[in-house]
Amino acid sequence: MYKTRQRSNVKGQILAFASGLMLMASVAPAQTLPSGPLSFGDGRVTVAADLSLTASTPDDRGAWFNYTDYEHNVLRLIRFGVSASVRITDRVALLGEVRSENGNTFKPYAGYVRVRPWKNRAFDIQAGRIPPIFGAFARRAYAADHPLIGYPLAYQYLTALRPDAIPATVEDLLRMRGRGWLTSYPLGQLTPDRGMPLVTASRWDTGVEVRAGSGPLKVSAAVTNGTLSDPRARDNNGGKQISGRVEWRPAAGFIFGASGAHGAYLADSVKPFTVGRGPVPSAAGRQQAVGIDVEYSRDQWLARGEVIRSQWGVPTLSFSPSALGMFAEARYKIWPGLFVAGRVDRLTFSSVRSDDRTLTWDAPVSRFEGGLGFYLQRNLLIKGAYQRNWRDGGRVRDRGTGALQLQFWL
Amino acid sequence: MSPNWRLIATSIVAAAMAGPLPGEMGADPIFSPEARELSKTLQSAGVIRGRVEVRKPLAQSERRPGIGDLGMSLAREVTDRTRAVVYLESAPAGAFDDPGPFRATMDQRNETFVPHVLAISVGTTVDFPNSDQTYHNVFSLEKTRRFDLGRYAAGRSKSIRFDRSGIVRVFCEIHSHMSAFILVFGHRYFDITGADGRYQIAGVPPGRYTVVAWNEGGARESRVVVVPDDGGSVEADFMLQ
Numbered sequence: 001m002y003k004t005r006q007r008s009n010v011k012g013q014i015l016a017f018a019s020g021l022m023l024m025a026s027v028a029p030a031q032t033l034p035s036g037p038l039s040f041g042d043g044r045v046t047v048a049a050d051l052s053l054t055a056s057t058p059d060d061r062g063a064w065f066n067y068t069d070y071e072h073n074v075l076r077l078i079r080f081g082v083s084a085s086v087r088i089t090d091r092v093a094l095l096g097e098v099r100s101e102n103g104n105t106f107k108p109y110a111g112y113v114r115v116r117p118w119k120n121r122a123f124d125i126q127a128g129r130i131p132p133i134f135g136a137f138a139r140r141a142y143a144a145d146h147p148l149i150g151y152p153l154a155y156q157y158l159t160a161l162r163p164d165a166i167p168a169t170v171e172d173l174l175r176m177r178g179r180g181w182l183t184s185y186p187l188g189q190l191t192p193d194r195g196m197p198l199v200t201a202s203r204w205d206t207g208v209e210v211r212a213g214s215g216p217l218k219v220s221a222a223v224t225n226g227t228l229s230d231p232r233a234r235d236n237n238g239g240k241q242i243s244g245r246v247e248w249r250p251a252a253g254f255i256f257g258a259s260g261a262h263g264a265y266l267a268d269s270v271k272p273f274t275v276g277r278g279p280v281p282s283a284a285g286r287q288q289a290v291g292i293d294v295e296y297s298r299d300q301w302l303a304r305g306e307v308i309r310s311q312w313g314v315p316t317l318s319f320s321p322s323a324l325g326m327f328a329e330a331r332y333k334i335w336p337g338l339f340v341a342g343r344v345d346r347l348t349f350s351s352v353r354s355d356d357r358t359l360t361w362d363a364p365v366s367r368f369e370g371g372l373g374f375y376l377q378r379n380l381l382i383k384g385a386y387q388r389n390w391r392d393g394g395r396v397r398d399r400g401t402g403a404l405q406l407q408f409w410l
Numbered sequence: 411m412s413p414n415w416r417l418i419a420t421s422i423v424a425a426a427m428a429g430p431l432p433g434e435m436g437a438d439p440i441f442s443p444e445a446r447e448l449s450k451t452l453q454s455a456g457v458i459r460g461r462v463e464v465r466k467p468l469a470q471s472e473r474r475p476g477i478g479d480l481g482m483s484l485a486r487e488v489t490d491r492t493r494a495v496v497y498l499e500s501a502p503a504g505a506f507d508d509p510g511p512f513r514a515t516m517d518q519r520n521e522t523f524v525p526h527v528l529a530i531s532v533g534t535t536v537d538f539p540n541s542d543q544t545y546h547n548v549f550s551l552e553k554t555r556r557f558d559l560g561r562y563a564a565g566r567s568k569s570i571r572f573d574r575s576g577i578v579r580v581f582c583e584i585h586s587h588m589s590a591f592i593l594v595f596g597h598r599y600f601d602i603t604g605a606d607g608r609y610q611i612a613g614v615p616p617g618r619y620t621v622v623a624w625n626e627g628g629a630r631e632s633r634v635v636v637v638p639d640d641g642g643s644v645e646a647d648f649m650l651q
Contacts, residue, residue: 036586039472048474085475097477110477124481131478139478211480220480252545252563297545299560336558337551375551378581409474 035379037410049410050081056403063396064181065389066150068202069194074151075403078102091116110204122213129206133220133245134228134259135306136293138201147331147341148369149385149403154308154325155201157347160362163230164189164267166314170354178363178394188270196229198310198325205231216249227265227287239264255295262288274315284315300333321361322350337375344368363393381407456637458621459610460646462603467491468627473587489526493602496609499620501597518546523590529600532575539567547583554578591626623648
């Protein structure tokens with residue numbers, strides 16, 4: 001039954017992809033597709049759309065390297081997003097985006113008010129479901145901003161930790177090594193569910209952020225309900241996350257950013273289960289993360305890199321599990337409209353001693369992705385990529401996947 | 411409307427080369443028959459002028475909503491979308507004798523291409539200086555001229571030569587709201603309307619021509635005009651819906 005549904009689902013996706021491809025290919029040469037966002041009311045209302053169709057083979061099921069939860073694989077995804085901005089005055093604007101994935105109901109991805117109190121000062125306040133200020137990748141919301149198809153591990157790969165369930169012992173945690181796509185623990189929510197990535201790129205947090213800039217330097221700070229790993233529309237963890245970012249642009253094409261975040265990630269529903277169980281370190285229930293990101297571009301080159309270290313306090317454990325994610329990617333345009341890109345990626349975890357062995361608390365993963373992209377027209381892009389993952393644990397330890405993606409936006 | 415300086419300069423040079431006409435100072439053996447013919451043509455050349463009214467100009471290109479931005483972006487730069495290009499559909503004989511090469515400039519200022527519409531002859535090299543403090547990346551994917559100048563900073567300029575006639579839509583890879591048009595002609599008989607909608611195509615030899623007015627909104631209108639044998643001025647107004 002499950003396999004039949006799975007095959008049907010895949011077949012449906014492939015058919016949808018093929019029909020979308022044919023439709024777009026048929027109209028592309030005539031240059032009839034709209035080339036920019038729609039605007040109304042003398043530019044006060046702007047509406048944009050973003051469609052991406054991604055197919056891959058073989059399926060990642062069983063290995064789960066590219067899943068953002070049990071159902072969604074970023075290499076097999078049909079995503080349609082509509083974003084809009086409404087300029088109420090020169091100082092106030094409303095912005096929002098809704099997305100549908102794999103034909104499901106549209107869900108809000110972003111929705112906030114942007115206020116600039118002083119017209120001539122680079123000081124902005126944003127409140128609502130806001131773009132994350134941590135790092136750089138998660139703000140590149142549109143598919144066309146990515147030279148490749150897959151996400152960096154730090155922003156997508158599901159670790160074995162969950163916000164709504166915790167291990168009672170180290171052994172409980174180690175049993176889940178390499179199983180972040182569907183983990184289960186004896187304390188808290190008992191139903192198996194996905195783990196958390198270091199930073200979630202597929203959902204945005206809710207809160208307030210400010211940004212101030214002066215010349216090449218920009219400083220941002222935010223207070224939000226969730227954390228980097230578990231952004232939340234409503235606070236369920238009894239604490240706020242505070243995050244900050246400093247961005248320095250010493251010259252055109254060069255961006256250096258440093259970010260930090262600290263906040264409660266553990267759901268209140270788990271906390272009663274921790275009473276009287278094991279050590280409770282000071283960082284229990286909190287996620288702390290630091291990161292640096294660099295971008296340099298010139299002529300036909302674009303290079304980016306990020307390093308992120310995250311640590312989660314688990315009340316029942318005497319240590320705080322931590323993870324280090326790092327990636328570097330580059331894109332080179334070899335001909336007008338044609339580019340080649342590559343990314344190397346690594347995610348490692350801190351070690352823990354259990355019985356007479358020392359292990360990382362989750363299975364380290366390495367990833368390489370290389371690909372080509374070609375613009376059929378300015379806002380119609382087709383990309384092909386090959387991705388290979390290696391993991392030091394789990395049922396499947398090595399898998400290569402080919403992926404094709406078609407993107408259209410206006 | 412700005413005068414067609416290139417055409418005026420060409421005419422002055424040609425007239426100087428040709429010297430006085432026969433009968434004015436007597437035959438002068440140092441001038442070639444071709445130069446004399448050119449001089450005659452210039453003297454009898456007509457001017458096609460008029461006004462183009464664009465009824466429904468395209469709306470300004472807006473930025474995408476910028477959901478991932480942490481603050482407001484620069485104020486929108488307003489470009490004049492009512493400008494039209496007026497040109498002769500078929501060029502008269504001798505239209506391809508321009509000495510060239512020519513040079514033109516399309517600046518990048520306040521995240522806007524300036525001018526928004528540029529009309530040039532085949533063989534013209536266009537400079538794309540970057541006058542902003544941020545990177546720009548000019549490119550076009552048109553068959554007429556496919557190019558990508560890559561990212562370059564303020565104070566730098568890159569150039570592209572246009573060797574085929576056609577319409578080239580130009581974009582910036584970094585700023586999606588930046589776009590412009592370059593119309594490349596196989597002759598020199600064209601002009602861009604001024605802020606008042608007026609145009610003037612000078613130096614048109616006597617004959618019957620189809621004159622076309624084009625606007626980026628897709629509107630296009632043509633009409634036939636006749637430049638009399640003794641030259642003079644011909645009026646042709648257009649209304650683009």
